[in-house]
Amino acid sequence: MSTLEDWIKHGEELRRPLLVNEKLSESKTVVIVGGGLSGMCCAYRIASKRPDVKVILIEQSDRLGGVITTWQDGAWLCDLAVNATRPHPAFWRLVEDLNLASKFTPSRQEAKDRWILMSGKSHKLSWRTMFKIGPIKLLKSVRLARRGGASVAELIPNKLVADALCLGIVNDTANNVDADFLMPSLTKYGSNPPIKKSKLRKLIAKSYPIFSPRPGSIASLEGGMQCLTDTLSEHLSSLSNVDVQLNKSFKSPVSVAESHGVGLESVIWAAPGLHEDYAESQLSIFAVGYRNEQVSTVKVGYGTLIPDVNIPVSGILHESDLHNSNRCPDGHRLFRLMVPHNRWDGQDESILACAESLLAKQPELFAKIGERKIPKYPPGYMKMIAQMDYQCSYVGWSVSGVSITHVVDEAERIAELF
Numbered sequence: 530m531s532t533l534e535d536w537i538k539h540g541e542e543l544r545r546p547l548l549v550n551e552k553l554s555e556s557k558t559v560v561i562v563g564g565g566l567s568g569m570c571c572a573y574r575i576a577s578k579r580p581d582v583k584v585i586l587i588e589q590s591d592r593l594g595g596v597i598t599t600w601q602d603g604a605w606l607c608d609l610a611v612n613a614t615r616p617h618p619a620f621w622r623l624v625e626d627l628n629l630a631s632k633f634t635p636s637r638q639e640a641k642d643r644w645i646l647m648s649g650k651s652h653k654l655s656w657r658t659m660f661k662i663g664p665i666k667l668l669k670s671v672r673l674a675r676r677g678g679a680s681v682a683e684l685i686p687n688k689l690v691a692d693a694l695c696l697g698i699v700n701d702t703a704n705n706v707d708a709d710f711l712m713p714s715l716t717k718y719g720s721n722p723p724i725k726k727s728k729l730r731k732l733i734a735k736s737y738p739i740f741s742p743r744p745g746s747i748a749s750l751e752g753g754m755q756c757l758t759d760t761l762s763e764h765l766s767s768l769s770n771v772d773v774q775l776n777k778s779f780k781s782p783v784s785v786a787e788s789h790g791v792g793l794e795s796v797i798w799a800a801p802g803l804h805e806d807y808a809e810s811q812l813s814i815f816a817v818g819y820r821n822e823q824v825s826t827v828k829v830g831y832g833t834l835i836p837d838v839n840i841p842v843s844g845i846l847h848e849s850d851l852h853n854s855n856r857c858p859d860g861h862r863l864f865r866l867m868v869p870h871n872r873w874d875g876q877d878e879s880i881l882a883c884a885e886s887l888l889a890k891q892p893e894l895f896a897k898i899g900e901r902k903i904p905k906y907p908p909g910y911m912k913m914i915a916q917m918d919y920q921c922s923y924v925g926w927s928v929s930g931v932s933i934t935h936v937v938d939e940a941e942r943i944a945e946l947f
């Protein structure tokens with residue numbers, strides 16, 4: 530049973546299950562497979578709390594950080610994956626513990642607005658969106674979704690709004706996404722807090738160690754999100770009980786346990802592979818930059834979601850509007866385009882033409898900066914993982930939550946068990 534103190538510390542993350550073997554905390558050696566943010570945070574939190582426990586962190590590539598990378602070309606700077614964090618006390622604690630507080634700033638207030646492009650028109654996301662969906666219809670569908678296992682399309686009975694939200698978070702359309710996974714507080718998945726949501730929110734707001742975020746704001750790091758994983762990596766190297774092993778891959782928890790002479794209960798799997806039906810979608814990421822005067826008619830804001838499958842771009846993020854730290858040369862603006870592969874003909878020219886029609890002609894910068902894969906979370910997913918029998922522990926965004934606040938908080942919750 531979670532206490533009020535637990536809820537203040539972890540907030541709504543407590544709705545998400547920890548897939549942890551109950552004997553993990555008895556281990557003298559913990560082996561973590563996967564050196565993304567999740568594996569790194571688990572290693573950092575466990576090793577810092579228990580200097581007597583040896584922590585081995587195994588990563589298949591030649592660098593730590595996983596999907597998080599920040600691309601740079603001169604003064605242009607753009608994250609490939611996550612670029613900012615929603616307010617969550619666990620993320621604030623991590624930034625403070627890594628001595629990154631001076632580089633951590635709230636997003637710009639004037640860039641709060643988000644839009645959805647619907648039938649060629651821009652709709653601003655706000656309480657009015659409720660009327661687009663239909664409040665009575667929404668109430669009915671929320672009630673039905675609370676039975677569990679519904680899709681986001683069933684939860685939000687407006688296809689364009691539901692698709693836009695899902696595309697913006699998991700690069701998939703709403704009928705393919707589990708509502709309990711994406712919006713557990715709306716479907717009331719898991720346990721409920723012991724006090725009213727509004728009271729809890731106030732108590733959480735008082736607990737932030739660096740600054741109290743304003744409602745609706747997010748926060749980011751100078752130098753992009755890679756600053757976080759690079760700093761974590763430095764901290765891990767300075768801990769004498771941590772052994773980081775790069776360029777090493779293991780097929781399964783059993784193979785890593787056998788090769789390290791530990792029981793399965795001492796393995797934390799922070800890589801894909803929780804279940805047999807695991808699948809991913811793919812997207813490409815483009816950076817597009819303009820001089821201010823070229824894009825003077827583009828409103829300052831967070832960005833636009835585009836559910837229309839006939840347009841190859843599913844989202845435009847206004848990178849330089851959003852962050853307080855620099856993302857482009859003076860007098861310029863930087864936009865990031867998300868391009869799902871199932872909507873794209875693979876030609877860069879198609880994306881350039883799309884950017885020119887949605888933003889402005891002849892960008893000063895147009896570059897494909899990378900590709901990423903995103904796990905799929907089909908309807909019924911949370912029900913399925915809650916019933917699974919697991920012998921090692923599973924963490925990360927391919928398990929019970931997609932956001933960085935989830936993986937950072939999950940690592941704290943696991944370290945608390947030690």
Ligand SMILES: Cc1cc2nc3c(=O)[nH]c(=O)nc-3n(C[C@H](O)[C@H](O)[C@H](O)COP(=O)(O)OP(=O)(O)OC[C@H]3O[C@@H](n4cnc5c(N)ncnc54)[C@H](O)[C@@H]3O)c2cc1C
Binds near residue numbers: 562588933934
């Ligand atoms: C385009 C994009 C945009 C995003 N935007 C946001 C956002 O706005 N807000 C937000 O909160 N989150 C966002 N995210 C999600 C966020 O980036 C993830 O939650 C987080 O980075 C996941 O970290 P992880 O360690 O769980 O996974 P990963 O980063 O995928 O790390 C897994 C690691 O395991 C390694 N590995 C895999 N298999 C093996 C093996 N067999 N042996 C050894 N190593 C292995 C991989 O090489 C990798 O390094 C976004 C992600 C993407 C891709």
